[in-house]
Amino acid sequence: MTHRIAIIAGDGIGTEVMPEGIRALEATAKRFNIDLEFTTFEFGSCDYYLEHGKMLPDDWFEQLKGFDALFYGAVGWPDKVPDHISLWGSLLQFRRRFDQYINLRPCKLMPGIKSPLAGREPGDIDFYVVRENTEGEYSSVGGKMFEGTDREVVIQDTVMTRTGVDRVLKYAFELAQTRPRKKLTSATKSNGISITMPYWDERVVEMAKGYPEIAVDKFHIDILTANFVLHPDWFDVVVGSNLFGDILSDLGPACTGTIGIAPSANINPEGHFPSLFEPVHGSAPDIAGKGIANPIGQIWSGAMMLEHLGYKEAGDAMVTAIEEVLSEGDATVLTRDVGGEGTTASLGKAIADAI
Amino acid sequence: MTHRIAIIAGDGIGTEVMPEGIRALEATAKRFNIDLEFTTFEFGSCDYYLEHGKMLPDDWFEQLKGFDALFYGAVGWPDKVPDHISLWGSLLQFRRRFDQYINLRPCKLMPGIKSPLAGREPGDIDFYVVRENTEGEYSSVGGKMFEGTDREVVIQDTVMTRTGVDRVLKYAFELAQTRPRKKLTSATKSNGISITMPYWDERVVEMAKGYPEIAVDKFHIDILTANFVLHPDWFDVVVGSNLFGDILSDLGPACTGTIGIAPSANINPEGHFPSLFEPVHGSAPDIAGKGIANPIGQIWSGAMMLEHLGYKEAGDAMVTAIEEVLSEGDATVLTRDVGGEGTTASLGKAIADAI
Numbered sequence: 001m002t003h004r005i006a007i008i009a010g011d012g013i014g015t016e017v018m019p020e021g022i023r024a025l026e027a028t029a030k031r032f033n034i035d036l037e038f039t040t041f042e043f044g045s046c047d048y049y050l051e052h053g054k055m056l057p058d059d060w061f062e063q064l065k066g067f068d069a070l071f072y073g074a075v076g077w078p079d080k081v082p083d084h085i086s087l088w089g090s091l092l093q094f095r096r097r098f099d100q101y102i103n104l105r106p107c108k109l110m111p112g113i114k115s116p117l118a119g120r121e122p123g124d125i126d127f128y129v130v131r132e133n134t135e136g137e138y139s140s141v142g143g144k145m146f147e148g149t150d151r152e153v154v155i156q157d158t159v160m161t162r163t164g165v166d167r168v169l170k171y172a173f174e175l176a177q178t179r180p181r182k183k184l185t186s187a188t189k190s191n192g193i194s195i196t197m198p199y200w201d202e203r204v205v206e207m208a209k210g211y212p213e214i215a216v217d218k219f220h221i222d223i224l225t226a227n228f229v230l231h232p233d234w235f236d237v238v239v240g241s242n243l244f245g246d247i248l249s250d251l252g253p254a255c256t257g258t259i260g261i262a263p264s265a266n267i268n269p270e271g272h273f274p275s276l277f278e279p280v281h282g283s284a285p286d287i288a289g290k291g292i293a294n295p296i297g298q299i300w301s302g303a304m305m306l307e308h309l310g311y312k313e314a315g316d317a318m319v320t321a322i323e324e325v326l327s328e329g330d331a332t333v334l335t336r337d338v339g340g341e342g343t344t345a346s347l348g349k350a351i352a353d354a355i
Numbered sequence: 356m357t358h359r360i361a362i363i364a365g366d367g368i369g370t371e372v373m374p375e376g377i378r379a380l381e382a383t384a385k386r387f388n389i390d391l392e393f394t395t396f397e398f399g400s401c402d403y404y405l406e407h408g409k410m411l412p413d414d415w416f417e418q419l420k421g422f423d424a425l426f427y428g429a430v431g432w433p434d435k436v437p438d439h440i441s442l443w444g445s446l447l448q449f450r451r452r453f454d455q456y457i458n459l460r461p462c463k464l465m466p467g468i469k470s471p472l473a474g475r476e477p478g479d480i481d482f483y484v485v486r487e488n489t490e491g492e493y494s495s496v497g498g499k500m501f502e503g504t505d506r507e508v509v510i511q512d513t514v515m516t517r518t519g520v521d522r523v524l525k526y527a528f529e530l531a532q533t534r535p536r537k538k539l540t541s542a543t544k545s546n547g548i549s550i551t552m553p554y555w556d557e558r559v560v561e562m563a564k565g566y567p568e569i570a571v572d573k574f575h576i577d578i579l580t581a582n583f584v585l586h587p588d589w590f591d592v593v594v595g596s597n598l599f600g601d602i603l604s605d606l607g608p609a610c611t612g613t614i615g616i617a618p619s620a621n622i623n624p625e626g627h628f629p630s631l632f633e634p635v636h637g638s639a640p641d642i643a644g645k646g647i648a649n650p651i652g653q654i655w656s657g658a659m660m661l662e663h664l665g666y667k668e669a670g671d672a673m674v675t676a677i678e679e680v681l682s683e684g685d686a687t688v689l690t691r692d693v694g695g696e697g698t699t700a701s702l703g704k705a706i707a708d709a710i
């Protein structure tokens with residue numbers, strides 16, 4: 001069975017880490033006898049926008065919908081195209097049109113990576129952030145009135161639907177079921193945001209009834225961010241709205257020192273549409289073109305993709321290879337951000353070899 | 356000149372730390388010859404709600420508006436009254452009706468306090484979070500439709516006005532002017548929240564034109580929370596919307612290890628209405644009634660109140676006294692959260708004595 005993978009490298013270091021992601025996937029495919037077929041697309045980058053006046057061709061949906069997965073680099077280059085245009089014109093379209101309503105991000109303290117938190121060791125921090133990925137605070141409803149005057153008012157709606165909230169909660173509860181600690185934390189702000197957030201809380205209470213074995217707690221987002229720093233060991237599966245999940249899934253990797261190497265999956269669990277796998281880091285214009293970007297986020301995202309396609313063992317082997325290379329700590333191999341003097345290619349090659 | 360201070364202790368540990376706040380203020384008033392007159396109010400607590408069916412009497416505005424400042428403990432006791440009712444019925448009313456449009460919170464690594472961040476020393480972290488405090492994501496506009504069915508949809512509007520955005524930015528720029536580093540960081544999320552947040556960015560650019568000496572940068576809230584952990588030394592004055600400011604002003608104190616002792620000021624800069632001073636911590640039902648709550652947040656809030664009333668030297672003396680007592684590290688005096696075995700009263704008394 002051939003798995004057809006669409007490749008969109010995007011901007012900046014996205015184009016540099018992508019080849020290493022593919023190299024690692026090819027090594028894994030060979031070892032585990034998996035048939036992957038890659039097709040590369042040029043659209044979805046700011047350069048494409050400068051040439052065509054849009055981020056994607058009109059028929060992007062038709063072109064991509066038949067693939068088994070999208071393997072994605074990073075998009076955005078604010079000096080060329082404002083972020084809200086490049087992002088809403090590409091990544092956020094994919095998430096919404098392909099109904100990738102789960103954004104899943106592991107937060108794991110890896111060997112050889114220094115946490116900015118005092119006294120934390122590998123094993124101490126190991127949780128998932130499950131983020132709602134299609135609605136909530138990322139809405140397209142709203143507008144401006146009395147423009148350009150002192151009375152100017154700007155409104156944007158947060159929109160939550162029962163369908164949207166329930167399905168992400170269900171996914172998070174199911175994930176918590178598979179974990180040894182069976183713990184779920186809900187991110188809320190129902191003490192201040194008085195309509196949508198109490199609703200979110202209600203749905204959590206309702207959903208929890210179906211999962212009596214899961215220990216459920218909730219924190220308001222302000223104190224929750226504080227607890228990520230103070231007590232990262234408390235967490236197992238953390239579920240949040242689009243915005244809260246976005247914040248927590250950058251803060252979590254920051255606490256594990258892995259912001260530059262963390263992966264993410266944008267999942268359509270029913271498989272009606274392709275899911276999308278991308279590193280958490282962005283296009284990083286400041287270091288683009290130097291060949292020093294760390295490819296681990298891209299490779300780790302590839303591991304999540306294989307797991308999603310049904311090859312859990314193969315995905316685990318990729319993560320193990322990453323951990324091995326990090327543990328060895330060979331400075332000629334590792335990139336600068338993790339204490340070495342190597343390049344994107346040297347690190348990518350070492351991981352592919354380890355696989 | 357007599358300064359009339361309204362006291363509202365609220366719930367839980369609010370009622371325990373308040374007497375220590377008053378004790379410290381009385382010591383300071385004596386030393387600096389300041390005439391303070393305290394009037395205590397019973398409303399604004401969940402017990403008041405249980406008795407009267409509301410958090411505040413109908414004429415609260417009339418009763419309080421003539422005071423020079425409100426000195427506030429903490430409100431909320433979810434087992435008695437849901438948070439969104441107790442908070443919207445009290446604290447959030449004060450902020451809005453008294454147009455306390457600035458929420459100001461120092462994030463400062465104090466001597467004797469252990470930061471959860473590795474390798475950070477007092478002096479390394481010292482910044483202010485300036486939060487918009489009346490509009491934005493904390494709105495009262497929105498509702499529910501198709502209630503109780505699968506089509507259920509819940510909407511809440513984020514509302515930003517030019518008046519509201521500009522005045523908090525102006526305050527933040529003015530504050531940055533008074534600081535040696537003259538640096539301002541704006542919290543945004545204009546890549547994802549596509550209407551209100553690009554507007555916020557626009558107003559920052561516009562306001563910055565009037566302050567050419569200030570170095571301005573901006574970060575999206577997700578990576579900004581990460582940078583609080585990774586690079587807390589980057590920040591000087593950080594300005595954000597109501598929600599983003601709320602998050603950052605819990606996360607900042609968490610990074611300095613001061614979440615239990617940080618103060619905050621809710622300010623109406625024009626002095627048309629009384630400003631309100633309160634610790635960042637909440638009512639902490641879990642430790643209430645034990646006499647072990649740390650009173651420093653309340654005392655430090657008192658220091659901010661004196662500064663606001665025009666007594667900067669007196670406010671500084673209170674902060675110095677706090678620093679002295681923390682540096683001494685006497686375990687019989689300090690409360691448990693800062694490594695001692697003392698009580699709310701022992702720590703409060705030591706600080707009052709130091710003043």
Ligand SMILES: CC(C)[C@H](C(=O)O)[C@@H](O)C(=O)O
Binds near residue numbers: 191192222442601
């Ligand atoms: C209690 C809550 C409504 C409040 C807020 O979100 O403003 C608190 O977190 C704060 O920061 O003062």
Ligand SMILES: CC(C)[C@H](C(=O)O)[C@@H](O)C(=O)O
Binds near residue numbers: 246546
């Ligand atoms: C680039 C941006 C729109 C995006 C988001 O906020 O979703 C990013 O931060 C992410 O988390 O994937």
